[in-house]
Amino acid sequence: MTTVLYYTRFSSSKQRDGSSIERQLKLCDTYRLTHNLPSPNHTYTDKGTSAYHSKQLEGELGQLQHDLENNVYQKPITILCEAIDRISRASIRDSQTIINNITEHADLVTVSDGKVYTHSDDSLETSLIQLVKSATSREESDKKSKRAKEYWATCKENGIAQNSVCPKYLKLNADKKGYTVKGDIADEIRGIYKLLKAGQGIKKAHQSFPSWSPSSIARLRKDERIVEHGIISNTDFWKVQSTLKTTSKSGAKNSKNLFRSLFECGACGSNLVYVAPRPSRPTWSGHLMCKNRQSKGRAACPNSKNINYNKFEPIFLDFLESVSSELFRSNLAEVEAKRVSLKLL
Secondary structure (H helix, E strand, C coil): CCEEEEEEEECCHHHHHCCHHHHHHHHHHHHHHHCCCCCCCEEEEEECCCCCCCHHHHCHHHHHHHHHHCCCCCCCEEEEECCHHHHCCCCHHHHHHHHHHHHCCCEEEECCCCEEECCCCCCHHHHHHHHHHHHHHHHHHHHHHHHHHHHHHHHHHCCCCCCCCCCCCEEECCCCCCEEECHHHHHHHHHHHHHHHCCCCHHHHHHHCCCCCHHHHHHHCCCCHHHHCCCCCHHHHHHHHHHHHHCCCCHHHCCCCCCCCCCECCCCCCEEEEECCCCCCCCCCCEEEEHHHHHHCCCCCCCCCCEEHHHHHHHHHHHHHHCCHHHHHHCHHHHHHHHHHHHCC
């Protein structure tokens, strides 16, 4: 018996509350019943996912391909979808690749026109139909994008607010020519920024302002519009940006460390890792320390010595420049002096 699968997709979040998916499912059901196919084993649906940049491959369509490649379903398999542009609106080459990857394992039917794409069908007619539909879908997306950009550019030029969908700290004016800052929300943002400037993290800000989710606070940290609307001063905004550059999820992963995995602790043999300075103490320098000591404490390693990174890096790089066969023969005293200076850090 044939295994039947459905694939549906809509690209805009505005369609979430509409009937796009129901309409696509109805078309698939009509085709299935007309051709006496069994009920679908599964329906793959990408919601609010654009196929222009192949984002659907990161979602349900990608899962469908994975399941086909791993023989999750018994063959033969027939996949029903509304049209080719539901599968892809990418470039012709990329669209061809996606469709070929699917038809290698299953038949693909576009129910709006009844066209069946199979791996064995290598005819010129089918190839041309597929190419033309892929090109048409791509061109349509390009035109929509161009018209939208031109419209928003005109709105901006004429001082017309672009959209009623705006950040939570703004509201659209009645004349639709601008936005007004919501005072209570602006006060919350200033409170959040006060914590961030003081070196507090997203978790602490969320605890103090629970109406703001951690993800929304993370976006707020980089939202320059709060400066444009006078909620936060330019100085405060960039102070917070500077703390972002000096912090990361883990000091050991900070890209500043040129010597990652090159040095080890003399006490336990673990790698030395870079620990960034705390935002609350910007005058402190980053330092290198034993990974075991940093992550597990003194019970794992007795070595409590740290190396001042800003002092160590230039001396060590200068030392490396001195290390050559010629200098070892002619400047041993200089090399020894640099070695001693490193030992004293």
